[in-house]
Amino acid sequence: MTFRRDTAAGLTALCLALAGCSEDNGAGVSAYDEARKPAVVQLLGDADRAMAAGQLADAGRKLDAARGLAPNDPALWVAIARLRFRGGEHLTAIEAADRALELGPDYPPALLMRAMMVRDAHGFAAALPWFEAALAADPNYRDGWAEYAATLGDAGEAGAMLEAVRKLTDVAPADDRVPYLQAVLAARGGEYALARSLLARSGMAARGVPAALQLDAVISLAEGNADSAAVILEGLVARQPSHAKLRELLAKAMLESGRGDELIARFGPETGLREASPYLVMLVARAYEQRGDRVSAAPLLAWAMRGASTAPVVLALREGLPQPTATARQAGSAGDWGTARANMQALGKRFPASADVSVLSGDVLLGAGDPRAALTAYSRATQVKRPWPLARKLMQAYASSGDAASVDTLLVRHVAGEPDNASALIALAERYGQRGDWMRAARLLDHAIALGAGHDPALLGLRLRAAQSLSQPNDARRYAALLAEVHPRHLVPH
Template sequence: MRWPGARAISPAPPRCSGSAGRRCTTSSSNMTCKPDRRWLAGLAAGCLAAAALVGPLSAAPADDAIAEALAALDRGDGVAAEVAGKRALEEGASRSQVAALIGAGEFLQGDLRDARQWLAGAGFDAATRKRGLHALARLELSEDNLPAAAEIFDRMIAMGEVDGEVWVDIGRMRYRAGQHRLALEAANEAVRIDPGEPRALEFYAQLTRDVQGLRAALSVFERALANAPEDGGLLAQYAATLGDAGEHARSLAAARELVELGGETPYAFYIQAILAARAGEDDLARRIWWRTDKTFDRTAAGLAVSGILEFRGGNYALAVAHFDALRRLQPFNESALLMLSRVLVANGEANVAASLLEPLVERSDASPYVLTLAARAHEQLGERGKAGVYLDRAAAPLPLAPSPHPAFLPRDDYGNLRDPSHPVMQLRILLADGERAAAERAVADFLERFPGSLDLQMLAGDVRALAGDEVAALERYRAAAELRSNWPVVQRMAAILIRQDRMAQARRMLAEHILQNPRDQEAIVMLARLHRAAGNPSRATLLLRQAAQFAGGERDPALLAELAEMELALGNQAEALVAASTAHDLSRSNRRVAQVLARAIELGGGKPASVQALSLKAQAR
C-alpha cells in the first residue's frame, strides 16, 4: 500500500567506487625543460598496468576503514562507526561512500543535528544507500516527522531496498500513526522476508500480545529465542511478558539470565523491581529500582512503579508527582486517573481528586471503587451528604455488565479538553454531548479515512451501542478485537452478549480472555458474577479468590464483600468472616459491607450485640 503523499524516486545510476588508493601527483613547476610526451605516455601505461596487477591483491586504506564502520554499526557502536567513517574520508573515500555510515553513527549516539547534516540531502553510493535511507527515516521518526519518514520508506520499497528490519520500523511507524491493521501487515511481511531477524520476531510477538494475548505471545517469544538465544531485546520482552502473565518464577529466571548476558542491564533490574513490588517486597523493589539508573523514570511503567512505591511508603506528595506525570503522558488512561485521585486524597488534596472523579461518578455504571473513592474525597471536604449518596450507590447491587456510556474525556489542569481536533477526541466530545447523529456521520467519515484504526473502530462500536444498534456495535468491536483484543474491547463485547441474554457465549469469551491474560482482575470478577448468576457458586468463589490475590484486590471492599457472600453460600464461615471483616475495616460506612459482615458474624455464632449494631448501621440511611 502506498503512503499518502509519498513519492517513489528512481535511484540514481550506480556510481563506480573503485579503490586503487590515493592518486599520486607530480609537480613540474620547477622544471626548466618540457618532458617528452612519448615518455609520459609510456610511464602512464606502466602505472596503469601496475595498478591493474596490484589492485586485486590489496585493499586501499579507505576500504578497511569503511569495513570497520560497517561492523561498528552492526554491533550498535555509533562512536566507532563515526570515527572509522571519518577516517575513511581522510583516506580518500568519497562523501557518498561514508555519509550513511557517519550519519548512522551520529544517530546512534543521539547527535541528531550532526546526523542530519550527513544524511539529509546527501547522495549515498549503491553499497550504503539502504543503510543511509533507513537511518534518515529513523531520524525523522525520532523527531516525530512521520510524513517525511513515510516518504523515505516508500522510496525504499520502490527501490527494493527493504528487509525485515526496515519492515519493523515501517510497522512501528504505522502503529504510532494509528494504522493498526497496516502495522500488522508490516509485522507479517518482516517475518516472511527475514524469519530469523530478532527485531522482526520481537515486533511480531509484541503485536501477537496485543491481538491474541499474553500466552500466545509467550510461544512466539520462545520460538524467537530458539533462533536467537543471546538476543537481549528478545529476552527482556520475554521476561516482561512472563511477569505480566503471572509466571513470576520464570520471569525472574529470565531477568537474571539477561543480567548474565549483558552485565548491569537496566531492563533486567526493571523487571525484578516490578516482581518484587507485586510480591509486596517494597524495600527490595526500591533497592532494585535504583539500579535501573533512572532509565525508565519517565516511561509510563516507570512512573507507575515509582508512584506505587512512594504511596506505600507514605510519601504521598512524591506519589502525586509521579501519577500526575503518568496522567499527562497517557491522558486517556482511566487507571492512571484513578491512581492519581487515590494519592491526592491521601495527600489531603480532596478538592482536586473530586474534580477529576466527577465525570466518572456521573456514569450510571460507576464502579463501587470509584464511588467509594469519590465519597472519601467529599468526606474530606466536609460534604457528608454528597459522600453519603456515593456510598449508597456503591452499596447497591452490581450489574452483570456495564451499560453503554459516553467515553472518558481527558482534560488539562485548566479544565480544557486535550487535543480537541484529534478524530478520536472529536467523537468522544460528540458522544459526551449526546450528539449521536453527528457522531454517526463523523465516525463514517473517519473510518473511510482511517479504516485500520483500533481507536476509531472502538468508538464506532460505542456510537452504534448508544444508538441501540447492538448488532452493528458488536461487529465494530469484533473488528477492533482483530487489531487488539484487550479488556476494553472484550468488556464491551461481553456486555452486549449479556444484554442479549447470550450468557454462555459471554462466559466463554471471558474465559478465553482470562486464559490469555490471567492477571486481568476486572475480567475475572465479571466472569465470577456470571457464574454466580448461573448458579455456580463454587466456580464464582474460586474466581473471586483469585481476583482478591492480585495487587489492590486485598484492599477493595466491594470485591471482598462479594467474596464473603460467596464463601457464605458455600458454608465457608471462617473464610467469609475474614473477607467481610477486612472489607469493613476498609469501608466502615458502606451499608452493603456492614450487611455482609453482620450475616457472617451471625452464621458464625458471633455475639448478637455485634450483629445488631452492624444491622443498625446498614439501615442508617
C-alpha cells in the same frame, strides 16, 4: 480505610512497551543482516532515529528510500510496521508485520513484533510461544529477553520472569532494562527501598519512560511520599487522559497528600457519571470526609458500596481528548446518535486502518442500539488489541445480540490470557455463580482476593454466597465478617 485498593495494584502492566528502550534492536547478526547493503543499514537507522524523535513523516521518507533498494528485506517491513503503528495505522501495521514474517520466518525482530501484537490482541499467555520462537532464533536477543520477562511478569509467572531477567543479565549486563525489571519484581514483592534503588540505577524514569514513571509513583505512594507521586502522575495523566488506572492512582495520591479540595474539583464531576469507578467515587467521598462534609460524602459512599454496573459504559467523556473524538462522545452522551454516527463515518474514512477509530465507531453503534454493527467495528479493533474495557463492550454487544455463548467464550479467553486481571476474574465468577457452579466461582474469587481485590464489597458478597452454597460455614463466617468490615456503619450524618 475501607474499600482500599492495594498500592501493588498500580503495578499491573508496568512491564509493557519496553521495546525501543535500548539504543539498538538488541538482536545478533543474522544472515539477513549480513546480506544488507550499507545504504539500507543507514536508511533504517535514520528512520529509527526519526521515529524516536516523533518525526514520522521523515521516517516514512527514509523507509520509502530503503524499500526502493531492498523491497524484500524483513527488517524494512518490521520498521514499516512500527511506523504504521506509531501513526495509528494499526491494521496495515499488521499487514506489514505479516510481510516481514513471510520474508524472514526466522528473523528474530519479526518474530518479536508478532509476539507483541499477539500479546496486545490475545493476551499474555497466547504470546509466550512467539517470544520463545524469537529467542530460539537468537538466544542472545536482548530485546526478546526483556519483553519475554515483562510478559511473564504480567502473566503472573514471577518465577519465570526472574529467570528471564537473569538471562537478560547474562546477555546484556549493561542494559538499563535489567535493573528496571528487577525493580518491578522487588516492588511486587513489597521491597520498595530496593525497588527505588534499582529504578534509579536503570535511569529509565529520569529519561521519562512512562512505565518507569508509573513505577516511580507507585513506590512513592508505598513509601508515604504522596506529593511526589501526585506530581509524576499528573504528568502521566496529561499524556494519557483516558488511562483509568493512572487516574485512580492520581486521585489516591492527591487524597493522601492532603489535596482533597483539588481532588474534588478535578474528579468530583465524574462521580455523577455512570462510568465512574466505585474506587474513584470512594476516593472523592473520602476527600469530602477529609474536610468534614459528611452530607456530600454519604451518598457517594453508598453508591461506591453498591459496586460498579455490570454493563460497560460507551462514549465516556474524558478531559484532553482530541476534538473529533470528543465531539462524537458529546453527541452520543446527549442522545444525538445521528450526529455521532455521521461524525464517526467521516472519521472512519480519514483513518480506515485505526483500531482506536474502530472502537469509537463500535461505541457509537452500540450506544445507538445496533449491537451487530458494533460487533463488526469492535472485531476490527480486536485484531490489534483487546484490553479489558473493550472486552466488556464486546460482551455487551454479544449479549444484546442474544449470543450468550460468545459472552462466555470471550470471558474465559480473557481470563486465560490475563490471569491476574481481577475485574475479569470477578466477572467470570459471576457467570459461574449464575449457573450455580460455585466451586469454580470460589476459585476465581480467591485468586482475585490474592491479587489485592479483597476489599471490594461486591466480590466479598459473591464469595460469601459461594461459601454458603458450598456448605462451608467457616468460610461463610469469615467472609461475612470481612464484608461487614468494608461496609461503613453510618452512611448518613448524625
